[in-house]
Amino acid sequence: MELIGRDKDVGSIRDFFEAAGVRGGALLLVGDAGLGKTAVLDEFAAMEAKNGTRVLRAAGVQFEADVNYSALNQLLFPLGDDMDSLSDAHRTALRCALGFEIGPPPDRLVVSNAAVL
């Protein structure tokens, strides 16, 4: 699909990500349904992926609202074996949080750090 008339919006998102790569951050796109929020994000993600950036995405859906770490699961699932490089404690915590391994509920701070590592 060709995105019409949204170069400025895609450029703004690129500027945000360039700065966020240094200082972190979060960007919230707000608008009525059908306004093109997903289309702009799709365009930006496709361009970045073409340039070699690893793009991880998750979508919030109501039926997963009560599922622990469901968004993290969506984000990290494509990384597969990359978790092997984590320390045992971080790998186990992350695999338990994501449901790949059975174990006691992991400490949230450990899961958080494992995800960043």
Ligand SMILES: Nc1ncnc2c1ncn2[C@@H]1O[C@H](COP(=O)(O)OP(=O)(O)O)[C@@H](O)[C@H]1O
């Ligand atoms: N700028 C645009 N150029 C071309 N198609 C667009 C544009 N903005 C939205 N669309 C199309 O309109 C529909 C709704 O857009 P979508 O991104 O799903 O809206 P939102 O996520 O804001 O609800 C989609 O089919 C999308 O491809």
Ligand SMILES: [Mg+2]
């Ligand atoms: Mg949408």
